[in-house]
Amino acid sequence: MKVTKFSGEIxxxxxxxxxxxxxxxxxxEVAVFQVIHEIERELYEGIPTKKIYKLAFQLLKKFSNVHAARYNLRTAIQSLGPAGFFFEKFIAKVFECEGYQTQTNLILEGKCVSHEVDVLLKKENCVSMVECKFHGSQDAKTDVKVPMYILSRFNDLKDRDFQLFKNNYSIQNCWITTNNRFTDDAVKFANCSKLSLLSWDYPKGNSLKNKIDLNQIYPVTCLTTLTMAEKDKLLVQDIITALDLIQHADWLSKIELSPSRIKNVLLEANQLCNLIK
Known part of the structure; x- marks a missing residue:
């Protein structure tokens, strides 16, 4: 049976x-078997993988909102757009789980020109810059031109002292993150230039997907018990992750959810973060 990927590839x-x-x-295994059984009944030659994914999500949701939320992770991250501003904040949250201090959206003066830096990281007196490349389509890849361009920005900023994290520091390292994938040439150039990369599936075993699952740091857009309009209202209030929502649950009443819906949303959020079983 042939299927059609997001890119149009068969x-x-x-x-x-x-x-x-x-x-x-x-x-x-019972849920997996039943979802697969139902999907196989719906397959036809050339069916879009997007349709298979949507059907799997709908079927999985019948068994568990939390499992559907985890299955929906990549689409949920894509929902942090369209401009990627919330994706930058989410990336900062991911690094915070690994013990970094973070700052977002700064303007720093380089040797030649000023630069807007998406995220700054600090751990053990080492400061790194993070540039986030957000894609609104799952088939888009970050190509070699991106690390080439970001390397030039990093070179203009490094070895200069800045007032960062309440002290003077220079920027010593540079990360590039994306919600999708890097091309092979982008990976080769970045590795050769000593740039650190983080994407949906790279580096293997320590990718963005791996970090999210390991640290239980899921975006609020994962939650199946909220509408997209409600998620947007929460994002504007800096409720970026499910854990943020648990810690600031009063915002659910502020966006006019009923008590019964608030209960369901918080149950899903707590289960998603493994705070309750």
Whole structure:
């Protein structure tokens, strides 16, 4: 059976890959079997993978909102757009889980020109800059021109003293993050230029996807019990993650959710963060 990917490429339907993604959501074998069984009944030659994904999400939601939320992670991160401003804040939250201090959206004066820096990280007196490349489409890749351009910005900023994190520091390292993937040439150039990369699936074993699952730091856009309009209202109030929502639950009443819906949203958020089973 052939399927059509987001990019338009025609490939074979990969049942094992779908099973793996369902298991990664936390779904048990009964749920996985039933979802796969229902999807196989709906398959036809050339079916878009987007349609398969949407069907799997809907079927999984019947078993568990939390499993559906985890399965929906990549789309949820894409919902932090369209400009990527909230994606930058989310990336800062991810690094904070690993013990970094962070600052976002700064203007720094380089040797030649001024630069807007998406995120700054500090750990053990080492400061790094993070440039975030957000894509609104899942088939878009970050190509080699991006690390080439960011390297020139890093070179203009490094070795200069800035008032950062209440002290004087220079920027010593540079990260590039994206919600999608890097091309092979982008990875080669970045590695050769000593730039650190973080994408949906890179580096293997320590990718953005891995970090999110390991630290249980899910974006609020994952939650299936909220509408997109409600999620947007929360993002504007700096409620970026499910944990932020748990810590500032009063915002749910401020955006006019009923008591019963507030209860359901908080239950899903707590389960998603593994605070309750």
């Amino acid at each position: 490939v074979n339907f990969d049942k094992d890959k779908l099973i793996h993604s369902l298991r990664k959501s936390g779904a048990n």
